[in-house]
Amino acid sequence: xxxxxxxxxxxxxxxxxxxxxxxxxxxxxxxxxxxxxxxxxxxxxxxxxxxxxxxxxxxxxxxxxxxxxxxxxxxxxxxxxxxxxxxxxxxxxxxxxxxxxxxx
Amino acid sequence: xxxxxxxxxxxxxxxxxxxxxxxxxxxxxxxxxxxxxxxxxxxxxxxxxxxxxxxxxxxxxxxxxxxxxxxxxxxxxxxxxxxxxxxxxxxxxxxxxxxxxxxxxxxxxxxxxxxxxxxxxxxxxxxxxxxxxxxxxxxxxxxxxxxxxxxxxxxxxxxxxxxxxxxxxxxxxxxx
Numbered sequence: 627x628x629x630x631x632x633x634x635x636x637x638x639x640x641x642x643x644x645x646x647x648x649x650x651x652x653x654x655x656x657x658x659x660x661x662x663x664x665x666x667x668x669x670x671x672x673x674x675x676x677x678x679x680x681x682x683x684x685x686x687x688x689x690x691x692x693x694x695x696x697x698x699x700x701x702x703x704x705x706x707x708x709x710x711x712x713x714x715x716x717x718x719x720x721x722x723x724x725x726x727x728x729x730x
Numbered sequence: 731x732x733x734x735x736x737x738x739x740x741x742x743x744x745x746x747x748x749x750x751x752x753x754x755x756x757x758x759x760x761x762x763x764x765x766x767x768x769x770x771x772x773x774x775x776x777x778x779x780x781x782x783x784x785x786x787x788x789x790x791x792x793x794x795x796x797x798x799x800x801x802x803x804x805x806x807x808x809x810x811x812x813x814x815x816x817x818x819x820x821x822x823x824x825x826x827x828x829x830x831x832x833x834x835x836x837x838x839x840x841x842x843x844x845x846x847x848x849x850x851x852x853x854x855x856x857x858x859x860x861x862x863x864x865x866x867x868x869x870x871x872x873x874x875x876x877x878x879x880x881x882x883x884x885x886x887x888x889x890x891x892x893x894x895x896x897x898x899x900x901x902x903x904x905x906x
Contacts, residue, residue, distance in 0.1 A: 654805065655805055655847075658809060659810050659811060662811065662812070684799075688796070691796060692795070692796070695795045704790045704791035705791060706792050706794055706795035707793050707794070707795075708796075709795050
């Protein structure tokens with residue numbers, strides 16, 4: 627299985643992405659069966675890559691709607707809690723704050 | 731002119747008195763409040779607070795922007811099939827497949843997952859929780875589906891009883 631690259635993912639539409647996740651999950655289930663039956667050790671290392679690619683694709687899938695939501699709620703007073711600006715980010719000392727760019 | 735005046739003369743005082751009385755009554759009602767019924771009698775020794783209006787929530791914004799995706803999908807429910815000796819026996823004799831399954835899944839979910847993933851019809855599911863925290867599911871397939879076929883189709887040849895025996899044959903040979 628080719629390594630999942632974000633460039634490849636960018637070109638896919640939502641249905642294709644979801645299908646990709648499905649295929650990866652099927653592959654993962656096959657690998658788990660192989661692991662359970664104690665078969666070829668060569669395929670066991672693939673499990674980690676497949677799991678990570680599933681996570682990769684799912685992250686990608688959820689990114690665009692999130693971005694759009696942030697744009698949608700940009701000027702508004704009442705926003706859902708996960709669209710609020712994150713305050714618990716890196717602590718910036720007072721001296722440096724002047725030179726910093728304002729975060730969106 | 732004259733008759734009209736005469737008619738109006740006796741009427742106003744009466745009407746006036748009537749309207750005055752009405753006005754006074756209204757004033758009293760406004761000041762003191764109107765109690766249409768008498769003092770409430772409690773027939774039971776317990777005091778139940780009066781039922782008030784309860785409004786539904788009308789949130790100004792949804793707390794979560796996007797609903798969470800279902801993390802317990804079919805692939806997450808069924809982890810892998812078991813390939814122990816007793817599991818093999820079940821496949822041959824009872825037409826059941828034995829899976830290790832997610833603990834959070836219930837029997838209905840397991841049934842649907844097996845039906846969908848392995849294209850079979852399921853009669854019943856029995857589950858137990860193993861001592862290492864995993865759930866084992868004995869999934870009995872309907873008579874028109876063969877567990878043996880399903881097992882071999884699952885992928886590894888080791889999964890079928892024949893394959894399993896061959897695996898052990900190898901070991902027994904090496905011991906000898």
